[in-house]
Amino acid sequence: MNDRKPERRGLGRGLSALMADAYLTPEEPNAPPRRAETHVPIEFIEPNPDQPRRTFDADRLEELAASIREKGVIQPLIVRRHPRKDNHYEIVAGERRWRAAQIAQQHELPVIIRDLSDTEVLEVAIIENIQRADLNPLEEALSYRQLMDRFGHTQEKLAEALSKSRSHIANQLRLLNLPVEVQDFLRDGKLTAGHARAMITALDPIRLARDTVSKGLSVREVERLAQKPRDAAPKAPAAPRSKDADTVALENDLSAALGLKVSIAAKGAQSGQVVVAYADFEELDRICQALSNAR
Known part of the structure; x- marks a missing residue:
């Protein structure tokens, strides 16, 4: 009995070879010979039900369809034999071309x-979306996270296989740490990735995102606002000291004499201030007359 565990296929070179056909175009001058292709009736080809990409832009499909009418499908689809239907095939890479065709x-x-x-089909489908589709x-970021969580790939391996810098992948993954409302703004195109990355360390990213959308703030303005120190939040006002009975009685006497609201605030043992509130100029004139008569 053979107890040897199956060797896990690494992403890097193995997947690069797997995807070579999907990304090979005749215009590449140094392209290696393509694997033998065949032609299959379009009704015998079906999409992958686990395709992570669910929406396809109608205008872009029309543009591709116009090109196909003129030049045909230049780049072949990658398919596998259908797991349940004889003489049928399931798309691995190229569903957009299939729809446009x-x-x-x-x-x-x-x-x-x-x-x-x-x-492997799911893995290739995710990576084809990253490489080919116009993802927001x-x-x-969600595609990178799915590759890492489901297949155990590291940021370094992803960067190598996808021809992207590790810092780019790391920065995109950080977007997943934002609150859901901020992610919704990003998904809807109301925020750019630059805006969103600047909000990651903000004290209140949701409020900053709302202000950015409503006021049309630039990335630089968002960066400046997000860098405000966390201890810069306004302090709660100190609770006012309770007044003694004599002070309250004096306030009442003055209020009765003037017919206006009078407040006395002590600032020390023998000092303070008297505030007389007025609602209009007539009440202000009354205060002035009272002070003049008191001379």
Whole structure:
């Protein structure tokens, strides 16, 4: 009995080779020979039900369909044999081309058939979205997180296989630490990735995000506001000291004499201030007359 555990496939070189066909285009001058492709009737090709990308921009599909009508599908789809239907195939990479080809009323498509497991299909689908689709920053960050959580890949391996810097991947992943409301602004395009990254260390990122959207703040302005020290929050006002009975009685006497609200605030053993409140100029004149008559 063979108890040897199966060797885990590393992302780097293994996946790079797996994706080579999907990203190879005839315009590349030094491209290696492409694996043999075949043509399959379009009705025998089905999308991957676990495809993480659920929405496809209609205008972009129309643009691609127009190109396909003129030049055909230049880049073949990567497919695998359908796990439950004979003579049918499931898309691994290229669903956007498949959708556009249907709009362009193509009858068959060029494909490269690969033998892939369900796990590998999902992995390739996620990475193809990162490389090919017009993802917003949050979708990109979620794709990185899914690759790391589901397949155990590190930031270094992702950077190597996706031809991106490790700092880029790290910065995108930090966006997932933002509150949900701020992430919604980012997903809807109301905030840029630069705005959102500047808010990560802010004392109140939600309020800052709302102000940024309503006032149209620049990234530099957001960075400046986010850098305010955390101890800069206004201190609660000190509770006023209770007044003694003599002071309250004197306030009442003055208020009765003037017909106005009078407040006495002591600031020491023998000092303080008297505040007389008035509602309009007539009441102010009354105060002035009372002070003049007191001379």
